[in-house]
Amino acid sequence: MLLINCPYCGEREQEEFTCGGEAHIERPQNPPDLTDDQWADYLFLRQNIKGLQYERWNHAFGCRQWFNVARNTATDEILAVYNMGEKPPQLESNDPLTPCGEPPIGSGNFSTSKK
Amino acid sequence: MIKRPKKYSVFSLVKNALSYHENWQPAWRNPEIKKEYDAIIVGGGGHGLTTAYYLAKNHGIKNIAIVEKGWIGGGNTGRNTTIIRSNYLWDQSAAIYDHALKLWEGMSQELNYNVMFSQRGVMNVAHNLHDVRELKRRWNANRLNGIDCEWLSTAEVKKFCPVINTSPNIRYPVMGATLQRRAGTARHDAVAWGYARGADAMGVDIIQNCEVTGINMNNGNVTGIETTRGTINSKKIGVVSAGHSSVIAKMADIKLPLESRPLQALVSEPVKPIIDTVVMSNTIHAYVSQSDKGELVIGAGTDGYNSYSQRGGFNIVEDTIMAIVELFPLFSRMKMLRHWGGIVDICPDASPIISKTHINGLYFNCGWGTGGFKATPGSGWVFAHTIANDQPHALNAPFSINRFSSGELVDEHGAAAVAH
């Protein structure tokens, strides 16, 4: 259960929010000029990042404002919250070391360490 | 020389018992990685293993590696609620899922490995007029597609599954259900192990603890993969990595129409047999069956955000349990024993992608989301065909990546809120 820092209301429980998916996907200004592939890109294709992802959230049961969140999808840590229309902040995201991030053996192994 | 695992039977069990079980052979080898393979399958889940198995069996390609970052079957194959059915709405889906169901029916014998496929029937319950209409639509489509399906009245539902609450006075009364009798459950882990053993016996190298970290390409052709255990070359690479499909696609600069979401499930403590079918309710979101060990296996919903963390919010689990208690008030004093999550790769139309890509020799099989376990053998069958022939089998032609541009989607959302 995430705790999300609404830019207006402060930290509130996840239950008050809805997630709007990947951020910074602008609706094209010139749809008629686009190919089917380009339209599909806007409509359906997603980066679906493992690691630092910029996404949209809405404080649906609070102030109803949309805002952006930078979240590490591998750990669910929220790294930053910023307003709609702002540029994504550059962040140290503690991304998984390998693309998949889990150590080689055992799903439980995310919890052990040799160090 | 490949040392074949011994055939399993009562006799082999007795024989081994007499030698104090000191002589069992590995079900699959732990092979050295070769420099090059005729085909590499990325992902040692059920779909990856069946792909390799059928590549070897149906297409004679035996020099294959399955590359798995962890342990085979540890992805969604090892964490699903094991519901198997083929009563899908659209012709395209019905065809591929029923092809899979037929393979399930002979799987234990074919593999000489008991996957405990239990055709205990799957009931999809209707709670309002809209559900009734939609389920009847599916029932009729199934019938004409040659897929067994029955419509049950409320009284028949009660008869078929006596523990369900069919009182008309509950908030979401049971207004009928479809029943597919050939549908049921299977022992999920055994599916992975059985196919692994079968593939291994045909010479397939199953390489565990080996994570793919890059895809090598040259002039629009794949040439191999980078892994945590070195480079492996091949001109054909089939990616079957479920929740991590986008991560691997990114290595080849491909964007997929996928979102990876947590999907949660749980089991109760084991009890003596109490429910001997599978009950699914999309409207109030409850899915339950009882496993061979006696636990109630319960599926919850997907969380509303992307995550690769194999866990989700408790609110989702709670909602599901409320629905279970609503439909089965007698389970109120039962207890949740363990809860877990998987990472499901969800497509906008809730149908899979089994497709070539614009890179020669690179194929993707993904997007099975919340419902691909049931398709495991069929998916491998058609994906093997696609890889071997560099073109889709008739059954997976509708599931190409291009459909997202053309608009020819196979929208199975109606089929289930979460399509187990």
Place this chain on the structure above:
Amino acid sequence: MSLIRNTVLEDIKIEKNGISIEELPFIGKINLRGNTQDRDFLSNAESVLDILIPTDPNTKIQNKELQVIWLSPNEWLLRFLNNDNFIRIFEELNNKLNPEKTSITDTSENKTIIRIEGKHTTELLRKFMVLDIDNALKDNLRVAQTIFIKIPVLIIRNHLDQNKQSFDIHVNRSHATYLRDLLLDGCNQFIN
């Protein structure tokens, strides 16, 4: 046969185990929208209302006539304490504010208000609300929009003292009965 007015709850006030739950029906409410960067908007609205418009999130400002409740950066709820001037103010707002850049909507009946009072009110609410009540509603200036189970609510604190805790919950008409019934059921036992 002339029209009569019905409350949402049939039993408008119920007391149970020291908690009273009461519907405050027919209260004038106006949803006001406008941009705080727009000087005209603020000054005109404030002059009609004769009160400041709060710009701090989740606060309210109150005078004898009404509460002005922050709902979002460009949205306020005017909650009338008596309806005497409701029509006048509604019309004045409509006359004074620029219709291209503002919105004034009568929402008196979109939601009703449930007032709960008693010593253990906060404890009772904790059974249903994820909100950190002690923090989000730490004084009577504060308001919060949140959920009550799955119901969207606006909650306002008007404690007289800790023994007479009091909250107003603004809730959709069609959610009010469920909310009230839950509260009543919750009164059956206090765990503290």
Place this chain on the structure above:
Amino acid sequence: MRLQNNKNLNQTKRIGFIFDGKKYYGYEGDTLASALLSNNVHLLGRSFKYHRPRGIISAGCEEPNGIVQLELNEFTEPNRRATEIILYEGLIAKSQNRWPSVKYDVGAINDLLAPFFPAGFYYKTFMWPPKFWKTYEHFIRRAAGLGDSPKKDDPHKYEHYHYHCDTLIVGSGVSGLYAAKIAASKNLKVLLVEQEAQTGGAILSSNKHENKINGKNQTEWKHQILDELKKAKNVKIITSTTLFAYMHYNYLLAIQDLQPSKGKDKKNSIRQVIWKIRAKKVILATGSIERPLTFNNNDRPGIMLANSVSKYLNGYGVKLGKDIVIFTNNDSAYQTAIDFHHHNINIAAVVDVRNNIESDIPLKVRNLGIKIYSGSIISNTTGRRKIKTVHIKKINENNVKVLNCDLLCMSGGWSPTVHLFTQSRGKLKFRDEDSCFIPHQAHQNSLSIGSCNGVFDLKNILKETYSTVNFFLNADKKDSLDGKVFESETIKIGKQENAWLINKKNIGKSKMFVDFQNDVTAKDIKIALSEGFQSIEHVKRYTTNGMATDQGKTSNVNALGIISELTGQDISDLGTTTFRLPYTPVTFGAMAGRFVKEFFDIERTTSIHSWHVRNNALFEDVGQWKRPWYYPKKNETMDEAVSREVKATRDSLGILDASTLGKIDLKGRDVSEFLNRVYTNAWSKLAIGKCRYGVMLGDDGMVVDDGVTTRLGEHHYVMTTTTGNAASVMSKLEDWLQTEWPELEVYLTSVTEQFGTISLNGPNSRKIVESLFPDQNFSSESFPHMSYKEFEIDNVPCRVMRISFTGEICYEINILGSYALSLWNKCMDIGKNFNITPYGTEAMHVLRAEKGYIIVGQETDGSVTPVDLDMNWIVSKKKYDFVGKRALLRSDTVKEDRKQLVGILTVDPSIVLEEGSQLVEVETSLPMPMVGHITSSYYSPNLGRSIALALVKSGTKKKGAKLIVPTVNKSIEVEIANPVFVDPGNERLLA
């Protein structure tokens, strides 16, 4: 046998209870386990697979064996751990997984057959003949499972409780209590949770002579601290409360048993509460769990964990044996010998796998004259229902000494309770010296202290708790050290020696149990490894080790040790399996909380609902709304009632409660432009006072909603949405405005429930509005179809729209919610003369289908464009863009042979097709190619025949073509028709 001096019992209060039909007595404060043991009942159940006799081995939540079916009938609960059940008067429990009785169990034959049931045997058998699996499975299933599911409704209630605090402390042992004291003195809001009924943790098993804190014995110390904590206003202590989940951002869940000692008391009372805790900081003081040793026949009743034996002795005054042997690989079990000594009970022998035993406690034991077998093991035990003998031998020697005994206390070392720590995604590391996983890197704002942090001796626990807790809680003011300093004496502790497999050579022939409940032996683990199941996760799943109701609290680390010993891999390389929630099993009812039965889901009703109820309406669920479905009069069938309602509406006057439709108020400079973008048609030219129908698409071109929008002023519109989509449309529109088109000056306000909406339909509807608003002119000239006016009744403003979903003249009156019922009554009153007939959603559907009007969600399913619906007219060709436009031009969406909306008429007019029926051109063998399906189907009383709507491939071009509906028993011939069946010229509508 019960001793007379025990600190946790009230020995003046005797409590009677029944186990397996026999009456016993215990005392207030007992657990079922301590009470049974004091009555010398050791045999509690049969194991899962081999049905071996099993007894209690522990005194806490880690108990794998001592599980019972508690209570009968509606109060029954399977698989309850006897070690956790607080005894109460009249308690009834029985053993599980045995037939006919726990003493004589037919299933025990499995024990003899055990060689044939190795790990994974299911996968290797029961495959032939293929059809027989069902039969095999039937028997396999009957044998599986433990207790019985309840068969009746739960008589109890449950609730949830949200709690926010500064510091949450889990566990009330020495470290937890000490931490609470420190936190309390810092004025923080502190919550301390303890799963057991009594606080104290290991203090409960301490004896009063040793391990004193500042000179006080531990129990006295505890009471002193508790007294202080109870006085502090900022501290709350809850017992019988298990913290079972540690999730994101210090969100934790605990389950509190409110009636641990009340049992089946009071129906309808609240039995358990789930605490949903959000803590700023979390201190884990969860202690540690002792491990069994893995030797041959280590599972007999009477073989118990050493520390638990001390707890029964010191805490409950239960003396568990006369001839006692201790088997250990570490120092802590010697304490049990000393504890017995204080009660003047002698220990027959201590068997220690270690050769050099020079540390303080063992020396003390030796000085007491107790025989210690060093460098020795127990190679076997005997005794069917209770242990009788142990076989002691030197490691690597063959001489066996047989000792009689009736209690064997074992200790294989300790496993810190790191479950919650790893649930929170903290990283562990493996400490080789004493083979345990200890917390390494916390992932959240949490601190582990005491023995769950791998600190096992009291002196260091006190020392570290003081410093780390102070530091942890003092993030801002680093210097202030709060709380009193407590100390205890220094004890020299000997090194533990790992002994994962006692007698490694004979694995194949032995029964060395690792997971007692799931009957997993060392041999099973070995088989799994040799069959290629090398990952710990594979071993777990192949053998089921750690998957039982105790989730491997006593077995997981042992399994790792065994694998390590068999394969030579380091345990730290093997890793652990995943620790998942819940820490201990959690009742479904508690998870559902109060939200069952009448509270399962919100039921939304309109302001007019009470009238519908009084007038016998049946209701249809539309989303969460209850809408009247139809209003049967005496003895009427549904068909009769609906036909009556439909006919009355067309013939004269029908009245519908349409309040549930979504209503959104739109204001601002750019509303027209906004509507242009979100609807397919054009809006700029809509005159004030006019209404227009709109279809809303997703950007994929598919229909998502429809409704009528009315222009009330230059910058003011009100939009209606379908009932089910009201919320989603509102939030999508808000999304467009805030994120995509912030330049548009538009404000949206939901006014769905501001108004009650009464829809008057039929040729006589005009009569009603004329009498409601006597001064107004309702002629079509002055108030034409698709227009709007505002009137008043009794000074109450009413928004009246002439729009129609039935094809009849229709006036929709929107009035303030509180007046809606009264206005409805008034309409009913005035309407009497015109046979005013209330109609429900079913009649509404028939009426609109007669006109070929669609319902979103019925004619559409997310794959239907407006073009498919034959609504080309509503898709603007002029607009450069609107949501969904581009997608309509994709290669598939422009295909001509898509499924399109048509009317369907059965050749036999009396047949009403079933909605959801499929359509085919010709009947073939299966699979039969389908060309479409019936979306709506009704008997039309106005036409005296059935009608239907359908989506059919190339349907628009195939009017008149014949199709077939193949149903289960017969094939029905149908013809494609125009979807408008009634009044195609709209004469009635515009009249």
